[in-house]
Amino acid sequence: MKEIQHRSNCPISYSLDYLGDKWVLLILRDLIFTNKSTYGDFIASEEKIATNILADRLKLLEENGFIKSTVSAEKKNKFIYNLTEKGIDLIPVIMELMVWGSKYNPPGANNLIQELNKDKEGTIQNYKNRARTRMKTTPE
Amino acid sequence: MKEIQHRSNCPISYSLDYLGDKWVLLILRDLIFTNKSTYGDFIASEEKIATNILADRLKLLEENGFIKSTVSAEKKNKFIYNLTEKGIDLIPVIMELMVWGSKYNPPGANNLIQELNKDKEGTIQNYKNRARTRMKTTPE
DNA sequence: TAAATTTGCTTGTTATTTGCAAGTAAACAA
DNA sequence: TTGTTTACTTGCAAATAACAAGCAAATTTA
Numbered sequence: 001m002k003e004i005q006h007r008s009n010c011p012i013s014y015s016l017d018y019l020g021d022k023w024v025l026l027i028l029r030d031l032i033f034t035n036k037s038t039y040g041d042f043i044a045s046e047e048k049i050a051t052n053i054l055a056d057r058l059k060l061l062e063e064n065g066f067i068k069s070t071v072s073a074e075k076k077n078k079f080i081y082n083l084t085e086k087g088i089d090l091i092p093v094i095m096e097l098m099v100w101g102s103k104y105n106p107p108g109a110n111n112l113i114q115e116l117n118k119d120k121e122g123t124i125q126n127y128k129n130r131a132r133t134r135m136k137t138t139p140e
Numbered sequence: 141m142k143e144i145q146h147r148s149n150c151p152i153s154y155s156l157d158y159l160g161d162k163w164v165l166l167i168l169r170d171l172i173f174t175n176k177s178t179y180g181d182f183i184a185s186e187e188k189i190a191t192n193i194l195a196d197r198l199k200l201l202e203e204n205g206f207i208k209s210t211v212s213a214e215k216k217n218k219f220i221y222n223l224t225e226k227g228i229d230l231i232p233v234i235m236e237l238m239v240w241g242s243k244y245n246p247p248g249a250n251n252l253i254q255e256l257n258k259d260k261e262g263t264i265q266n267y268k269n270r271a272r273t274r275m276k277t278t279p280e
Numbered sequence: 281t282a283a284a285t286t287t288g289c290t291t292g293t294t295a296t297t298t299g300c301a302a303g304t305a306a307a308c309a310a
Numbered sequence: 311t312t313g314t315t316t317a318c319t320t321g322c323a324a325a326t327a328a329c330a331a332g333c334a335a336a337t338t339t340a
Contacts (some may be wrong), residue, residue: 008186011241012169012234013162019237023151029152039288045180046148049305050328055289077336089240094152096233097159101151103229179317190299195318217316229307 015093016062023049023057025094028083031067032091032127037080038072039133041118066090068135076132082135095124144204155233158204163189163197165234166222172206172231172267177213177220177274206230208275222275228268235264 004017019025026047030036036045042054049057056082061067066087072078095116115123127130144157148266166187170176175234176185180192189197198221206227212218214280235256242253 006245007188007310008185009245009247010169011245011257012238013166013187014161014239014245015237015241016165020160020162022156025156025160026153029150040286046150047153048147052291052329053327075287075337077334079288086244089243093233093236093240096236097155098152100229100233101153101155104226105146105149105151105154106216131285180315183317191299191318192320193298215307215316217305219317 018060018066019090019093021057023053024061025058025097027054027061028066028087028090029094031081031083032088032094032131037082038078039081061087083131084135088131091127091131092124095120095127144218158200158206159230159233161197163193164201165237167194167197167201168206168230168232171221171223171252172234172271177222178218201227223271224275228271231267232264233269235260236266 006017009014026045026049027042030042030045034041038043039054039058042049042058043051058067058069062069062081065084067081068084069079069081072080099113099116102110112123146157147153166185166189167182170182170185174181177180179194179198182189182198183191185249198207198209202209202221205224207221208224209219209221212220239253242250252263
C-alpha cells in the first residue's frame with residue numbers, strides 16, 4: 001500500500017486525501033448504518049464494488065486507523081471489520097452526505113432524516129454509541 | 141459530459157456519485173471559504189489541479205446545478221463561478237470534513253473550528269448567507 | 281476421511297481516468 | 311498591430327478501475 005501524499009495543509013484537503021473516493025465512504029456507510037462487517041457483506045452491497053478495490057480499500061482504511069479487523073470467533077477464515085474512534089468521528093460527515101442526498105434525491109426520504117431534523121446531535125451520538133458497542137461486543 | 145449513473149437509490153451513494161471525488165470538493169471549498177471564483181483562481185490553489193480536470197469538473201458542477209457561471213462585468217473573457225442553492229446546501233458536508241480534518245491533522249486548527257464548536261448552526265448559516273450575497277452582488 | 285463449499289482474497293487483462301505538457305482562441309492592453 | 315491575459319482543448323504516457331478468473335485456508339458435507 002502506497003502512503004497517502006497530502007497535497008496541502010488544508011484540513012479539508014487532508015480529509016479528502018482519505019475520503020475523496022466513493023468506495024471508501026460506501027464501506028464506512030455500511031459499517032455505520034447496517035450490520036455489515038465482513039468482506040462478504042460489503043461485496044453483497046447494492047453498488048457492486050469490485051473485489052480488488054474492496055481489498056485495497058479495506059487495507060487502506062485499516063492501515064490508516066479508520067477500521068480494525070479481528071478474526072471471527074466462530075470461523076477462523078472470516079474477518080470482522082469495525083470502526084475505530086477515528087472512523088466513528090466520520091459519522092457527522094456521512095450524516096451530512098445523507099441529509100444532502102435525501103434532499104436532492106426525492107425518493108430517499110426516510111425516518112433517519114426526520115430524526116436528524118428533530119435532534120441532529122442526539123442522533124449522531126446514538127450512531128456513535130452503536131458503533132462503539134459493536135466494536136466492544138464479541139463479534140458473531 | 142457523460143451523465144452520472146447512480147448505482148443505487150441510497151441517498152449517500154447518490155451524493156457520492158457527485159462528491160466522491162477530491163477535485164469537486166476542493167473547488168467547492170474554494171467557493172465557500174475563499175474569494176476565489178474564476179478558472180484562474182482555482183488553478184492557483186495549493187493542490188495544483190490539472191487544467192483539463194478543472195475544466196471537466198466545472199462543467200460537471202454547472203451541468204448538475206451546483207454552480208452557475210456568469211460573464212465577468214469587467215472582462216468578457218472571464219467567467220465568475222458562484223454556488224447555487226444546491227451547492228450552498230453542501231456547506232454542512234464540507235464543514236464536517238473540516239472538523240474531522242482539523243482533529244486528525246493537528247496543525248490544521250484555526251478560528252473557524254472554534255467558531256463551529258461554539259455555534260455550529262450559526263456558523264454554517266453565516267457561510268450560507270455569505271455565499272448567497274456573493275451570488276447576488278455584481279461580480280468583480 | 282475425502283470432496284465440496286465458504287470466505288477472503290490475488291492475479292491478469294482491458295478500459296477508463298488522470299496528470300502533464302503543449303497548443304488554441306477570444307478578449308484586451310500597449 | 312503585437313503581446314498578454316484568460317479559459318480552455320488536445321495528445322500522450324502513466325496510473326487506476328472494472329471485470330473475470332484463479333487460489334488457498336478453513337469449514338462443512340457426504
